Amino acid sequence: MEALLASVRITVATMAICVAGYATAVWAVGQAITPATADGSLITRPDGTIIGSRLIAQPFSQPKYFWPRPSAVDYNAAGAGGSNKSPTSPDLTDRAREIVAAYGATPENPLPAELAAASGAGLDPHISERAALYQAARIAEARRLAEPEVEALIHRMAFAPGGFLTADRLVNVLELNLALDGMGTPQQ
Structure with missing residues (x-):
């Protein structure tokens, strides 16, 4: 009986240290160093409503929006x-x-390959600047904007993920679509 109680105490102590302690330590370091990313890089409305995450793709299919890469998991992060x-x-x-x-x-006028092929995880929130520019004419027409206006937005929001080491620039589809919405309501 004494051996059983000792085993239970060791199991409880190990779980407290390895599960609760480790998880708490990782959470605390994440909150201290990069709280926004540790909380999921969420994009919220001014009233606090969550719109989405900068890290997970969302489906868009209306002509007035940029479309992301296809998803083999139907954009389900689970x-x-x-x-x-x-x-x-x-x-x-x-x-x-x-x-x-x-x-x-x-x-x-061939389609950039990334717009026809899903990423490995099926949740890539970015497309290349080239893939976004490919969609500019459709979006400009749907929103009754000048195509150079849409292209300027794409160029402004594009970034090189590796800094000067990366030649290809990317855009976040959700952030780009939110910026489009911020330009004004499309006329129907």
Whole structure:
């Protein structure tokens, strides 16, 4: 009986240290160093309502918005992951054909590959500046804006994730769409 009580005490102490203690320490370090990222990089309205996260893609399908990369997990962060389908899968080919048709891509105006292919986790919130510029004409038309106005917004919001070490610039789709909404209500 004495050995059993000693084992229970050791188990409880180990769980308190390794589970509660470690999790609390990691949370405290995250809150001290980067509180915004530790809390999920949430984007909120002025009234505190959460709109989304800078780190997780959201679906957009209306012509007046920039569209993100496709998601193999239907933009569900609880199930992040790829489709695990072969590149020769007919399902992936059919999905790519539908996406290419939705963008109106042609051999003369090919679709950037990232807009037809899901990222590894299926939740990438960024697209390249080139992919955003590809969508500028559709958005300008849907919002009755001048295309150079939309392109200027894209250039202003684009960033190089690796600083000067990265040649390709990215834009966050949710933040870009929020900035578009901030430019004024699109006329219907």
